[in-house]
Amino acid sequence: MRIQKFEVVESTNDLARKYILEGNKEPAAFVAEHQTRGKGRLGRVWEDEPGKSLLVSFALPGSTYSNPPLLGLATAVFVGEYLDLLPVPWETKWPNDVLIEGKKVAGILPEGIWQDGLVGVVVGVGLNVNQDEFPDDTEATSIKHAFGQALPVEQPLMYLIYRMEQVYEQIVDFSEILATFKDKFKSMGKKLRVRSNDQVWEGTAVDIEEDGSLILNMEGKLVTLGWGEVTLR
Ligand code: ATP
Incomplete structure (x- = not known):
């Protein structure tokens, strides 16, 4: 290198x-x-x-x-x-x-x-x-x-x-x-606040997929979040 x-x-x-x-x-x-x-x-x-x-x-x-x-x-x-x-x-x-x-x-x-x-x-x-x-x-x-x-x-x-x-x-x-x-992702299984632009949602971190996306459970609906979309709070 x-x-x-x-x-x-x-x-x-x-x-x-x-x-x-x-x-x-x-x-x-x-x-x-x-x-x-x-x-x-x-x-x-x-x-x-x-x-x-x-x-x-x-x-x-x-x-x-x-x-x-x-x-x-x-x-x-x-x-x-x-x-x-x-x-x-x-x-x-x-x-x-x-x-x-x-x-x-x-x-x-x-x-x-x-x-x-x-x-x-x-x-x-x-x-x-x-x-x-x-x-x-x-x-x-x-x-x-x-x-x-x-x-x-x-x-x-x-x-x-x-x-x-x-x-x-x-x-x-x-x-x-x-x-x-x-x-090592301590928020796994826990409630998270997720911010994108000016919107804030709550969801539970369920998994991270093989491509690195985060899966959140938002009131029973599974949502896949890619890199660059959101900030966890
Ligand atoms: P967040 O930490 O809110 O999820 P992010 O992961 O999107 O934000 P990064 O791209 O990792 O943010 O880094 C930019 C942010 O990190 C800045 O907005 C600032 O709040 C913080 N930051 C900047 N410099 C440092 C530093 N030297 N050490 C720790 N945090 C820093």
């Missing part, structure tokens, strides 16, 4: 996207110390503290990964596997977050890259490693706060590179990873 490091960029996902669109065939990791326009889901912003956050986007060229959201779920599990090594307890929040004691520690942003068909996938990871300051509007934490000491940002980076190389070599069992995501 090619690793490219930067001090300040607008968005590591945009660098990875450009790399794929230029026709590069080797997988690559774009790492930055700070993003001026870090991207979240649904046009949201990912904030960092320069040098204290892991900001990495993986570029996986090729058309093998026809389901970018599923790769996003898998990457949340890879972050969790790293937390297990410390160990720090973790949980998943569908579709793209990793939480520690209910607070967000990582956000994942997968994007399919299209040019006359799918030409690759980008998976961005924002992980609060040593962060002490968090956005006001959110319940967030860092590994440092949970673990009690600062860690080199390279440590989770190396673990994610190791797992992403396995993804590229297609030796990763996605059904096993999905089972872990479900197991």
Whole structure:
């Protein structure tokens, strides 16, 4: 895997996207110390503290990964596997977050890259490693706060590179990873509030399908929700 490091960029996902669109065939990791326009889901912003956050986007060229959201779920599990090594307890929040004691520690942003068909996938990871300051509007934490000491940002980076190389070599069992995501999804079986645009509904999380969609039971009616549609509250 090619690793490219930067001090300040607008968005590591945009660098990875450009790399794929230029026709590069080797997988690559774009790492930055700070993003001026870090991207979240649904046009949201990912904030960092320069040098204290892991900001990495993986570029996986090729058309093998026809389901970018599923790769996003898998990457949340890879972050969790790293937390297990410390160990720090973790949980998943569908579709793209990793939480520690209910607070967000990582956000994942997968994007399919299209040019006359799918030409690759980008998976961005924002992980609060040593962060002490968090956005006001959110319940967030860092590994440092949970673990009690600062860690080199390279440590989770190396673990994610190791797992992403396995993804590229297609030796990763996605059904096993999905089972872990479900197991760590603490809202499974519970009542959830779901927000899309300005609408709010209530439903019970029943299952996550093989393609990564969430199944909600809404007053007896099963509704399938895809990535990018809703926010769980
Ligand atoms: P939600 O957490 O409400 O489900 P989301 O999963 O759609 O939102 P993301 O795309 O993961 O959101 O990330 C963007 C949101 O995450 C922002 O709106 C902000 O509330 C929060 N956020 C931004 N930066 C950080 C950070 N460093 N740590 C934790 N949360 C953050």
